[in-house]
Amino acid sequence: MTLSRLRRAGVFASPSRFRSPVGSQYYTSPDTSRTTSICTFRRHYTSRDSHGEGFSTSYMTGARPSGPLFRRASTVPTFTYSNQQHFSPRAIKAYLDNYVIGQEHAKMVISVAVYNHYLRAQNLEDRKRRMRKEFDNRLRSDVITEEIPVESVQPPQSKAFFVAETEEDDTPVLEKTNVLLLGPTGSGKTLLMQTVAKVLGVPFAMVDCTSLTQAGYIGDDVDTCVQRLLASADYDVEKAEFGIVVLDECDKLAKPVRVGFSSTKDISGEGVQQALLQMLEGSTVTVTRKTGPAGQTKESYTVNTNNILFVLSGAFVGLENIIEERVSDKHAIGFKAAPGTTGMGKFFMPSNAHILNYVEVQDLTKYGMIPELVGRIPHISPLLPLSESDMLRIITEPKNSIMKQYEHSFRMFGVELKFTALALQALAKSALQQGTGARGLKGIMARLLLNVNYELPESSTKYVLVTESVVKTFMNLNETERVRPFYFSRGEQYRFLSELANENQVAQSLLVEPPAHDTNAEAVSGQAEDGPTPQRVGFIE
Numbered sequence: 001m002t003l004s005r006l007r008r009a010g011v012f013a014s015p016s017r018f019r020s021p022v023g024s025q026y027y028t029s030p031d032t033s034r035t036t037s038i039c040t041f042r043r044h045y046t047s048r049d050s051h052g053e054g055f056s057t058s059y060m061t062g063a064r065p066s067g068p069l070f071r072r073a074s075t076v077p078t079f080t081y082s083n084q085q086h087f088s089p090r091a092i093k094a095y096l097d098n099y100v101i102g103q104e105h106a107k108m109v110i111s112v113a114v115y116n117h118y119l120r121a122q123n124l125e126d127r128k129r130r131m132r133k134e135f136d137n138r139l140r141s142d143v144i145t146e147e148i149p150v151e152s153v154q155p156p157q158s159k160a161f162f163v164a165e166t167e168e169d170d171t172p173v174l175e176k177t178n179v180l181l182l183g184p185t186g187s188g189k190t191l192l193m194q195t196v197a198k199v200l201g202v203p204f205a206m207v208d209c210t211s212l213t214q215a216g217y218i219g220d221d222v223d224t225c226v227q228r229l230l231a232s233a234d235y236d237v238e239k240a241e242f243g244i245v246v247l248d249e250c251d252k253l254a255k256p257v258r259v260g261f262s263s264t265k266d267i268s269g270e271g272v273q274q275a276l277l278q279m280l281e282g283s284t285v286t287v288t289r290k291t292g293p294a295g296q297t298k299e300s301y302t303v304n305t306n307n308i309l310f311v312l313s314g315a316f317v318g319l320e321n322i323i324e325e326r327v328s329d330k331h332a333i334g335f336k337a338a339p340g341t342t343g344m345g346k347f348f349m350p351s352n353a354h355i356l357n358y359v360e361v362q363d364l365t366k367y368g369m370i371p372e373l374v375g376r377i378p379h380i381s382p383l384l385p386l387s388e389s390d391m392l393r394i395i396t397e398p399k400n401s402i403m404k405q406y407e408h409s410f411r412m413f414g415v416e417l418k419f420t421a422l423a424l425q426a427l428a429k430s431a432l433q434q435g436t437g438a439r440g441l442k443g444i445m446a447r448l449l450l451n452v453n454y455e456l457p458e459s460s461t462k463y464v465l466v467t468e469s470v471v472k473t474f475m476n477l478n479e480t481e482r483v484r485p486f487y488f489s490r491g492e493q494y495r496f497l498s499e500l501a502n503e504n505q506v507a508q509s510l511l512v513e514p515p516a517h518d519t520n521a522e523a524v525s526g527q528a529e530d531g532p533t534p535q536r537v538g539f540i541e
Contacts, residue, residue, distance in 0.1 A: 089115045092199065099195045099398050100188050101438075102390040105357075106181065107192065109381035113177045114196055117309045120174035121242050124307065127171065176306070178280055178376060181313040182251075183356065183383025186437015189313040192383075193246045203233035203243030209314075210252045214271040222275040226285045226303050235289060237301050244309045247276075251314030254368025273373045280376045282306035312377060320355050322363045356382035386437055391428035394438045402441050406449060413457045415464055417449075418500055421507040422468035430475050448474050451482045463488035463496040467503055 092111040100107060181189045190206070197204035205228040213219030225245050233240035255270045279285065282305055289299045359382055364374050386394070395403050403419060410417040419427075427444060434440045448471070452464055465486040474483040488496040 087115075092196070095199045096192065096195055099400065100192055101393045101397060102386060103188050103192070103383050106183075106188075106381045106383045109379055110179065110181075110192060110196060113179045113379045114200070114309065116174070117177050118200075118242075120177070121307045123171075123174060175378075176280070176282065176309075176376075177378055178310045178312070179379040179381065180250075180374075180377045181311065181381055181383060182316045182319065182359065184385050184437060185315050186439040187383040187386060188438065189383055190246070190248065191438075193244065193311055193313070197244050200244075203229055203240050204246075205229040205232050205243065206246045206248055209247050209249045209272070212253070212272045214275065222272065222279055223285055223287060225279065226305065226308075227287045227290075229308065230287055230301060230303060235299075235301065237303055241304055241307050244311065247310065247312045249314055250312040251316045251367070255370070256368070269368070270370060273370045277372055277376065279305050280310050280373070316364075316367060319359065319363060319367055322366050323355050323358050323360075326360075326363060327358060354384060356384060386432070388425075388428050388432050391432050391438065391441070392424060395424055395428060395441060402445050406445060410453075410456070410464070415456050415462060417452075417464045417466070418496075419466045420468060420500060420503040422503055423466045423471050425507070426468050426471040426475075430471070448483065449485075451484055456487075460489050461487045462490045463493065465496060465499055467499075 089108070089111040092114060093107050096107045096111070181192070183189060193206075194204070205225065207220075207225045207228060211220045212222060212224070215221045225247065226240075229243045229245050230237070230240045233243060253269055253272050285303050285305060287301045287303060289301065359380065361371070361374050361380075364380075365371050395401060398404075403424070407417050427441070427448075431438070431441050431444055434444075436443075448466070455461075456464065465488070467486065470483060470485045477483060486499065
């Protein structure tokens, strides 16, 4: 087939057909002053339908055909914007600040780890795209030489092809950046990762490590992690390969302390850690879809975990003692000083609230985690216990805070619910005393407002006020007794607002700081001797 026949068939566009008045192969639009290639000129056709009425149509000669058959589905989350500030570690942390209170260092670690992880994933996709383009250009050059009308040839999609080409590329290959979050219960480990998955819009799966066992035993094997991630991605393999898997309660996989000889085999500890090694490093897992009609052939999927971000989290109860022993032993003085005998190590110890910041790999291995697993987790971030001020901010500041949820739900059946500032401080203090972290706030609020939520729908009460006395009375009652806040009808709105303002003024008076030259500063600051100094909050009015 000659070149002219190819042009008549529409494979190649003839330059003379689109030549501009000045004789060049490009046309400059006078109104926009933009140069347009000959491949983007618009052809115009006029025809008639079956009724004899004329109509016209046009299309772009160099444009990609439109329609559902020509749509390219984006399988990889694209985060490379023209302006990098839209997706950056700062932007991720700013989004986390709207939902997670405190834990600044942990949010910074998560933001950097997630950003670097998806830079790595995007880098791999760019390498594959460049190789496909180069492969296609070489084939097109051969086609033009041999005058064979081939519009597009797809390069081979096998992984061996890309691996071979990658070895010739001088661009360094980025390694995985798995993360370990350790901290007490209720400190925000789970909420942190759920919020990250929400902002990125990627598949997210959480697996409880307490149910994992070695292959062949009753329980879930490690392949369950990939299976749940694939299910959350609606069994889209390419989408699942860029998801996030959270291995919760990973501290339960620690090797048990053996005293003497033991015939009991550890099927849910070190064995599961060994099985997780290849998955965290990057391997191929075959998953069978268990859902579907009975008798139907089960579909199998092959998932590559090389680009999956694994986040391990756990409370690691007792890890503080291991860190304290190591730091005390390091600073012990005296001839043949032993840990705990000289007592000098106490002067070099950090406070108990921040002792997790001094965690090292040897502390985790002594706790029971195998060194091979810890070595595959480059990011280790401790979450510190929440303080009373953090608990108070958790109640009021997040967009989906527990206080805003109850206020909205009460507003749906026509009741306005308000908490005074002193009541919020009492709630934060009681939640901190329970030792369950922010997770315990939901249970406290549910029991406190149980009677109110039962009585007020379809009643004449329109305003409810929860004061400090109501919260303190509730904390002294048992589970079966009920507490009743202050109820106000529709005509008692002024009284409702007055009671709210009066108690808020009392709370504000307790926060007045004495002048710097006042000699009675200690006496003024010691007014609230029965508890910590109240923190300033935004009064609900």
